[in-house]
Amino acid sequence: MADEEAIPPTFAEKLLFYTTASFVLCAIFSLFAFLFLVPFVIEPAFTTIFMQFDIVPALCVTTQVKHLVGASNCSWASCREGCTKDLFECTQIRVNYKLGNSTNITETEVAELVRVERALRKDYDYYEDKSADKSYPDMIEEDLPEAMPTGLQGNDSEWYFTGARLFPNVKGCGYPPILNCTVFHSKYKPIGNNYTCYYSRVDPGLVITELDMWQNTLNLVYAMAIPIPSFIISVIYLTFAYFKIYNQEEESEQAPLKSDAEAMATGDDEKPTTPGSDTFREDLACFGHQLKMQLANEKPKEETKSSFVNA
Structure with missing residues (x-):
């Protein structure tokens, strides 16, 4: 049996893939940026505020x-x-x-x-x-x-x-x-x-x-207002995509691929009829058997008819 031809992804599938990849990268870079800013910007800024200069x-x-x-x-x-x-x-x-x-x-x-x-x-x-x-x-x-x-x-x-x-x-x-x-x-x-x-x-x-308290506060706001919300939004999207979008797609792909045993157990008469499915091969074999039996039944009738004509 020949391999099935690869189906090119649709525009919606491409958009979903690139969107997910972008949020993954955003979450990674936001986390590393926050860890880098803690000792160099955030911690000194908080210390400057707490020391009350x-x-x-x-x-x-x-x-x-x-x-x-x-x-x-x-x-x-x-x-x-x-x-x-x-x-x-x-x-x-x-x-x-x-x-x-x-x-x-x-x-x-x-x-x-x-x-x-x-x-x-x-x-x-x-x-x-x-x-x-x-x-x-x-x-x-x-x-x-x-x-x-x-x-x-x-x-x-x-x-x-x-x-x-x-x-x-x-x-x-x-x-x-x-x-x-x-x-x-x-x-x-x-x-x-x-x-x-x-x-x-x-x-x-x-x-x-x-001492510049305005610049100190501004640096603290920038260091926390950009990476932290970016990381939180990325994690929320990735969680939603994993439990909702991708699970629904997997269920929709697995639904028409039920095995014959599952179909018989559930009483489902509808079977997949794709060229590579078991149902298609059984139907083809059944059709060949019926054609062979029909030809076998027609052959004695033709012999009897020709003997009658010769007599």
């Missing part, structure tokens, strides 16, 4: 810089390019900040900071920071003299907080070209530099140099 900038002055080597010493770094790599060398910048509306600190206050810095050099060891060609004391918070107390000082003090950690953003890390640690260090590392900064109401010892 004051949108009114404070006045910051760099007071202490430490350059440390070793994973045990680098518990944090003011700036690092790459948020997942381990730290074996770090630069820690600490600042004093005060609340105010002015963007400048008086020269007297800056001179006082420089005077305190010079006084510290008499009592503590130093290391050489070759990148900036300037020496800074390598000390810990417990070593600071009473002239520079650390922590929250309150509004009555000259400084609202002293010894705060400085970061470019809430995570203190990023990737070029958005974040360049060389530029960051050159701008905020020199002792006595004054600039605006933003402190956290939840953790006043955390200070960042850049």
